[in-house]
Amino acid sequence: MIITIDGPAAAGKGTLAAFLAEKYRLAYFDTGMVYRAVGLMMVLAGLDINDEEQAAATAGQLTFVKMMELSKHPDFRSPIGSQAASVVSAHPKVRQALLRMQQDFARHPTFADGQPASGAIYDGRDTGTVVCPDADFKFFITAAPEVRARRRYEEYLQKGKEVSFEEVFADMQARDKRDAERATAPMKPAADAVIVDTSSMSAAEVAAAVCRQIEQGKQNKSE
Numbered sequence: 001m002i003i004t005i006d007g008p009a010a011a012g013k014g015t016l017a018a019f020l021a022e023k024y025r026l027a028y029f030d031t032g033m034v035y036r037a038v039g040l041m042m043v044l045a046g047l048d049i050n051d052e053e054q055a056a057a058t059a060g061q062l063t064f065v066k067m068m069e070l071s072k073h074p075d076f077r078s079p080i081g082s083q084a085a086s087v088v089s090a091h092p093k094v095r096q097a098l099l100r101m102q103q104d105f106a107r108h109p110t111f112a113d114g115q116p117a118s119g120a121i122y123d124g125r126d127t128g129t130v131v132c133p134d135a136d137f138k139f140f141i142t143a144a145p146e147v148r149a150r151r152r153y154e155e156y157l158q159k160g161k162e163v164s165f166e167e168v169f170a171d172m173q174a175r176d177k178r179d180a181e182r183a184t185a186p187m188k189p190a191a192d193a194v195i196v197d198t199s200s201m202s203a204a205e206v207a208a209a210v211c212r213q214i215e216q217g218k219q220n221k222s223e
């Protein structure tokens with residue numbers, strides 16, 4: 001079984017994906033990690049993230065192992081890392097270079113310990129539209145920009161990061177705009193995705209609503 005969860009930052013995709021991965025025993029691919037890894041590789045190497053050729057060359061060097069290594073860097077999920085990921089992800093050649101790696105995971109889904117899984121859950125922006133257009137279940141998880149910025153701000157506070165709400169909100173709006181307006185694979189719900197607005201829902205309510213859809217879908221398929 002392949003499930004895709006797309007949508008903007010801090011809408012609740014990661015929490016939902018982790019819940020579903022556990023419930024249905026699926027391997028989890030957080031696809032934002034590939035763009036974060038490329039962005040961070042460039043920042044650490046002092047390269048210009050706006051240079052598409054250099055960004056594509058960097059993407060071509062990325063491996064799963066390298067990505068996991070970079071994910072331990074303090075800037076991997078910091079505002080610097082988020083901004084770099086957002087900029088490099090808008091380059092069509094970068095998206096092309098990273099597509100195969102993402103699609104291979106659906107063919108051979110593996111848990112973090114290397115054990116094979118019977119299916120995968122993806123989270124990102126284009127996983128239902130481009131990466132896995134034939135997924136069994138597709139969800140588009142969204143929430144009002146202020147709600148998402150507040151959630152991300154509180155996450156940063158919990159991690160002891162010093163940022164202002166205004167900064168987080170502005171950063172999120174810039175990333176949303178870039179994701180929505182880029183020419184290649186802009187963020188949008190797949191035609192067959194179920195859209196869930198989590199603005200006034202708890203994580204448990206979101207999980208329950210999505211599980212109902214999956215169970216209903218499974219039942220329809222077996223009839």
Ligand code: C5P
Nearest residue numbers: 009031032035085086089124125126175
């Ligand atoms: O999901 P996350 O915030 O970690 O993603 C980092 C950045 O990578 C996003 O701002 C988005 O621009 C980009 N991204 C993308 N396509 C995906 C996943 C993430 O363009 N499938």
